Amino acid sequence: MKALVLEELKKPMVIREMPDPECSEEGVVIRVEANGVCRSDWHAWMGDWDWWETSFPHVLGHEFSGVIEETGKHVKRFKRGDRVIVPFTNGDGTCTHCLSGHHNVCENVQMPGFTSWGGYGQYAHVPNADINLTKLPESIDFRVGAGMGCRFMTAFHGITDQAAVRPGEWVAIHGCGGLGLSAVQIATALGANVIAVDIDDKKLTFAQKLGAVATINARKDNPAKVLKEITKGGAHVSIDALGITQTCQASLLSLRKRGRHLQLGFTTKEEAGMIPVPIDLIVQSEIQIAGSIAMPPSQYPYMLNMVENGKLDPGALITDTVSVEEVPEVFEQMSDFQNIGVTVVNNW
Structure with a gap:
């Protein structure tokens, strides 16, 4: 062959x-x-x-x-x-x-x-x-x-089962590659209010076409700060769809109390599977963390x-x-x- x-x-x-x-x-x-x-x-x-x-x-x-x-x-x-x-x-x-x-x-x-x-x-x-x-x-x-x-089925499983996204919730998606854009479309279809985060305006425009109600360019603004202003307290669900330190940490910091972090992206050689996370915040805010594969x-x-x-x-x-x-x-x-x-x- x-x-x-x-x-x-x-x-x-x-x-x-x-x-x-x-x-x-x-x-x-x-x-x-x-x-x-x-x-x-x-x-x-x-x-x-x-x-x-x-x-x-x-x-x-x-x-x-x-x-x-x-x-x-x-x-x-x-x-x-x-x-x-x-x-x-x-x-x-x-x-x-x-x-x-x-x-x-x-x-x-x-x-x-x-x-x-x-x-x-x-x-x-x-x-x-x-x-x-x-x-x-x-x-x-x-x-x-x-x-x-x-990408699509991993996002579907993560959003519907692992994070259990509900209609009307605020969902932040960090990283708008194929995986993140899949998550934008799926969460929107389930009735969530989606905020897309990336450093590329073209990808953010694509996310809007797929249903995102707001976008944040993380190169220009602090995504966690802007997200909490838009959502009046933070996202119910925040998704790291890329797997680098910046997106994982930004996702956790974007959540409201008792929010759910969904990890979809794998790390690169630089992280080697290990990313520092705000443990005290996770404990004090009762943040839940879930992964999704396939x-x-x-x-x-x-x-x-x-x-x-x-x-x-x-x-x-x-x-x-x-x-x-x-x-x-x-x-x-x-x-x-x-x-x-x-x-x-x-x-x-």
Whole structure:
């Protein structure tokens, strides 16, 4: 198969002919139709995560949708030709988290694109298909399906389940990349009053188009101070959608008493997973902190119903479609935070 291959960290990825993936008895092989270019791929390419170990050559790409090309003999819920979305965290169905419906935090989690070759190749293997895959409705095209595969569903799970956002609440979103913009649209659809925070006016304008009722340029103003003025006391929910020290701390400082901080963004090499936080404030104000990664497969129908009925429009986040050869250039743009919206690969 044709694939974009990572041969060395921080070096431009290259096009190579690679072996087609083999199909396991419980898995499927998918012909990739579209794959989102996500900052998590960029983090891996940069070598930001000490917990991620891989061998080279490697094929990244974890936001993909496509068509099942081959099924293992024990797969019962899916067949060749089915259109599917691939969650980027796959459970094995045996640990206590999987047995309670939380496959996204499986003790033995598999992550296509990270623990195995992913969607920057023409084909990808997905393990334990019956408990991990979700069918993509005919009314939703593959580009949109790919756009939902990581950022959108992580934001959906975080906002609806982990932070339990309610209509009428003030929700602050720090960082308006693809993840943050997804959060803007989802929180707005749930009836929240969204305030978007970034240092790029173009991204803030995009956030307004997606429903933000106010924006703050953190390069020009103190976001916590302005947020508390707008909301008359602070946000009910504040989200760090980037994962750097400035956005995490600003998010916590933007909350009212008994507010909820939602951490969506991973850190960079600079933070190495550790960010100083205002512990005394957290204690005195009874601040709650939650994380969100991917989404349990059981929650997909709720998200897809909202998409099919027009209440959510992940396609509105897609600003560019590229060929797989153009992905290295997109990564370079990510290094300078130049990207606006979501970029999707749909041409191999």
